[in-house]
Amino acid sequence: MKKFAGILIxxxxxxxxxxxxxxxxxxxxxSQAKPEMLLIAFILHSLxxxxxxxxxxxxxxxxxxKISFGYALETTLASMxxxxxxxxxxxxxxxxxKMLVDKGANIGSASAVILAERLLDAVFFISALPLFMLLxxxxxxxxxxxxxxxxxxxxxxxxxxxxxxxxxxxxxxLVEKLYPVLKKFFKAKKAEKICIYITKELRMFRDAAxxxxxxxxxxxxxxxxxxxxxxxxxxLVPSAVLMAFTQSPFILYSxxxxxxxxxxxxxxxxxxxSGIAEAGMxxxxxxxxxxxxxxxxxxxWRGITYFSNLIVGFIVxxxxxxxxx
Numbered sequence: 001m002k003k004f005a006g007i008l009i010x011x012x013x014x015x016x017x018x019x020x021x022x023x024x025x026x027x028x029x030x031s032q033a034k035p036e037m038l039l040i041a042f043i044l045h046s047l048x049x050x051x052x053x054x055x056x057x058x059x060x061x062x063x064x065x066k067i068s069f070g071y072a073l074e075t076t077l078a079s080m081x082x083x084x085x086x087x088x089x090x091x092x093x094x095x096x097x098k099m100l101v102d103k104g105a106n107i108g109s110a111s112a113v114i115l116a117e118r119l120l121d122a123v124f125f126i127s128a129l130p131l132f133m134l135l136x137x138x139x140x141x142x143x144x145x146x147x148x149x150x151x152x153x154x155x156x157x158x159x160x161x162x163x164x165x166x167x168x169x170x171x172x173x174l175v176e177k178l179y180p181v182l183k184k185f186f187k188a189k190k191a192e193k194i195c196i197y198i199t200k201e202l203r204m205f206r207d208a209a210x211x212x213x214x215x216x217x218x219x220x221x222x223x224x225x226x227x228x229x230x231x232x233x234x235x236l237v238p239s240a241v242l243m244a245f246t247q248s249p250f251i252l253y254s255x256x257x258x259x260x261x262x263x264x265x266x267x268x269x270x271x272x273x274s275g276i277a278e279a280g281m282x283x284x285x286x287x288x289x290x291x292x293x294x295x296x297x298x299x300x301w302r303g304i305t306y307f308s309n310l311i312v313g314f315i316v317x318x319x320x321x322x323x324x325x
Contacts, residue, residue, distance in 0.1 A: 032245070033244050033245055034243070034244045034246070035244075037241070037243045037244035038240075038244045038300070041240035041241050041244065041300075042304050042308070044234070044236050044237050044240055045234065045237055045304050045305055045308060047230070047233040048230050048231075049073065049076055049077060049080070049312075051226055051230035051233065052230050053073040053075070055117065055223055055227065056072045056075060056076060056117065057069055057072040058219075058222065058223055058226070059113045059117065059212065059223060060100065060113055062215050062219060063105070063109055063112075063211055063212070065105055067100070067103050071099075071103065074316055074319075074320060075095075075096055076096075077309075077312055077313050077316040077317075078095055078099065078320055079091075079095045080312075080313040081309060081310060081314050081316070082094075082095045082313070084309045084313065096110075096114050096117075097111055097114050098110075099320075100113060100114075106201065106204050107201045107204070107205075108201040108204025108205035108207070109205070109208040111201075112209045112212060113208070113212070115161075115209070116212050116223075120224065120227040121227060122150075122154050123154075124224075124227050124228055125231075125259055125262065126147065126154055128228075128255075129256070129259045129260070130147065132256040132259060135252055136253050136255075136256045138252070138256045138257070138288075146260055146264060147260075147263070165206050165209055165210065168206050171199075171202045171206075172202075175195050175199050175202070176195070178195060178198070179192070179195050182194055182195065231262075232255070235254065235255045235258040235259070236251070237301060237304055237305060238254045238281075238285070238301050239254045239255075242254070245293055245297070247290070247293050247297075250288055254285075257281070260280065261277055261284065264276055264277075265277050277302070278298050281298045281301065282294055282298055285297060285298070
């Protein structure tokens with residue numbers, strides 16, 4: 001039942017939003033939708049998948065290891081499914097690590113690649129939010145508060161990460177402190193083996209992180225541009241949906257709102273951030289989109305993004321499991 005919690009919360013949130021808006025006008029807008037614009041919205045979301053896969057392939061190649069674009073896309077889509085059914089989308093990262101390990105990477109190196117993905121995303125969000133708030137003139141206290149909290153959290157995380165990479169002996173000391181705890185659950189020899197394994201993987205993670213950071217300026221610039229492109233494609237989906245229902249696209253307002261929503265979605269409360277995303281979307285978009293259009297916008301947007309991740313991701317995950325097992 002827990003696996004379906006995100007779907008149920010999302011559907012319930014959309015129903016509530018429909019009830020809060022002008023229902024008759026909402027259904028009228030749905031009946032007049034432009035299919036070609038809805039198709040463009042889905043294509044934009046598909047480009048988000050493709051660019052994410054290409055970025056994953058490129059980052060993995062920085063460690064002198066190769067995966068095909070097809071495998072990178074499978075990894076991306078399967079992880080999207082896991083992200084959709086876990087709080088804060090946390091299930092996606094472990095699956096991507098596992099699938100990279102299946103292609104010959106060690107856990108430390110694979111974890112470094114996935115962490116690099118998330119750091120690139122975080123840096124983009126924190127850089128783009130003030131820029132788009134300035135360009136759009138969109139004033140939202142929620143956006144400022146979210147941005148400040150996210151920025152402080154990111155700085156603290158990067159500081160800890162830097163210390164861990166700069167002084168690996170500190171990580172070793174933490175593993176040593178873990179040994180007495182493990183002895184309570186395992187025999188001394190087994191606990192020692194686990195600690196040795198963790199220490200080894202942490203060292204490999206450090207080496208991989210340094211190797212990724214020491215790539216050429218052109219390579220780092222490429223992954224930064226890929227990160228910006230994939231998120232801009234995703235953030236343009238609501239604008240395409242609005243145009244499908246003969247509304248103004250509000251591109252700058254919409255992108256600003258999407259950045260705030262995606263940061264809010266990191267709060268680990270519900271699977272796939274269901275409820276949080278819909279409520280955040282309703283609150284922010286109701287400031288510049290007509291009341292009857294907000295309900296249909298939220299419903300269609302979640303259908304194109306969240307539910308397509310679930311459906312396509314499930315199909316790919318089933319294919320991967322069938323191939324391996």
